[in-house]
Amino acid sequence: MGHDCQMGHVKHLYVHVPFCAHRCGYCDFVTVTGNDDRHAAYVEALLRELDAHRGVLAEQVETVYIGGGTPSKIGAPLLALLLEALPQATVETTVECNPEGVDVELAQVLGERGVRVSLGAQTFAAPLLATLERQTTPEQVRAAVSYLRAAGVPSLSLDLIYGIPGERESDLARDLAVLDELAPDHVSAYDLEAKPGTRFSIHHGRELEAQGELLERHLDLVIDSLGYSGYTWYEIASFARSREHEGQHNRAYWLGHDYLGLGIGAVSTIAGARRVNGPKLAAYIEEPATAPTTIEQIDERTRQTERLMLGLRLADGVPIAEVADVLNRTALERLVQIGIATTTDDTIRLERRGRMLLHDCVTDLLNDDDAA
The missing domain is CATH 1.10.10 (Arc Repressor Mutant, subunit A)
Known part of the structure; x- marks a missing residue:
């Protein structure tokens, strides 16, 4: 993907920050635990990769999405540096955060820059959070929402997972009641998908099968409850209070628009070719522009x-x-x-x-x- 005749048309940018405090058993994304001493070097490598491929980006980038991993794991100063160095999106900039990583300083960094935040709440039931191996508490979710609202974040999305082993319909109903109370601008509600071979599917296989039989009822409850709370079901797993709070970066994916991906494991789709960056942190930090990638032609x-x-x-x-x-x-x-x-x-x-x-x-x- 070089500087060719297709340069200058891509309006959507994804930036992958892979660092996590813990790798959850159901996760099959490209993530890295530990390596806190490499955060700054990784951000610098991201910016070098951006420079190498900047020519494919349009003069005005519409959306920027910083996902992971856990982007908030790199801390407020480094996240602020990254946000300042990336192209300024004309429509939407989103950063994924885990609740336990959100404090006043991080919230201010995001609020001052008009960033939309996607907060990984997942559930408000402590036993179910433990099942998911999440390193957060219901109290930390509430605190994060409070910090972000106080900082003036313009749009707040909360993630909800249902179909968790051991979850009852009453547990999901309580989660939806808390969402109604917290009143985020957007909700992403996913059924738990643990890919075969993951630690989670091996450990919870029988419980996941039992939950699979309840997923349709769970989804019915989610749709009805969020609809009653004033959300529009605009995408299979996405609900928004108004059109302005719909996720515009993800909409670009659903509409088949080209996008540039930066970071380990990141995917780009540009001019009929899909490129997937290699997953190795050390190789990427050393030379991001030439780190191993795979390329697929899309007919x-x-x-x-x-x-x-x-x-x-x-x-x-x-x-x-x-x-x-x-x-x-x-x-x-x-x-x-x-x-x-x-x-x-x-x-x-x-x-x-x-x-x-x-x-x-x-x-x-x-x-x-x-x-x-």
């Missing part, structure tokens, strides 16, 4: 397939013309007839039941066995 069929899979996550749906080459129209007609999908304005949209069965719907729509 038109793959692009349309991904457009359908990601676009149907959104309530706005997907224009049929953008997925015409991969769409099984017979299957689409069948979904429309049974009330799971609509095709108003030549756009495929899934109704509530269809969105809850997203994977099955996408599989049907991409299955060409009985295509017309």
Whole structure:
């Protein structure tokens, strides 16, 4: 991905900060524990990688997302330095934080720079936090929200996980009641996904199977409760109090826009090519621009397939013309007839039941066995 004829068009930037105090058993992201003495060197390497690929970025970058890992783990001074050195987004800058890492100083750094914060609450039940191996407490979540609100953070999103081993429907209802009390601007609600082979899936396999049978009921409760609290379900796992608080960086992914990723394990999709940075911290710090990467060429069929899979996550749906080459129209007609999908304005949209069965719907729509 060099400085070629496609330079200057990418409007979305992802920055990966991999450091964590503890690697949770269900996590399969590229993360690093310990190595506190390498935080500054890693930030410097990020900026060197940015300089190497700056030519692909548009003059005005719309969104910047600093994720992890735990970006707040590097501390307020270093995070402030990173924010100042990155392109200033015209639409949205988001930083992921863990509650236990948010104090007055960090909140001020974020508030003064108008940063949207995604706070990893996950649950407000201490036993379930312990099951998830989270290094935080319900009290720290509340304190973090208070610090961030006091600092004037313009948009606050809280993450919620459901389907945790041992979780009852009453536990989820209490979590949703606390969310209603804290009144974040945005909620991201995910069912717990522990990939096969992770420590968590090995240890909790039977409990995860039991929770799997309850996920549809859990999602129903989440949708109804957040809807009653005034949130709009605009994406399969995302709820916002108003349009202005919807996650615009993630929307760029769902719409299939190009983006540049910086840091170990970061993904970039630019001009029909997907690049994945290598996961090794030492190699990246030494020379980020030439650290090992893998590159995949994205053909038109793959692009349309991904457009359908990601676009149907959104309530706005997907224009049929953008997925015409991969769409099984017979299957689409069948979904429309049974009330799971609509095709108003030549756009495929899934109704509530269809969105809850997203994977099955996408599989049907991409299955060409009985295509017309």
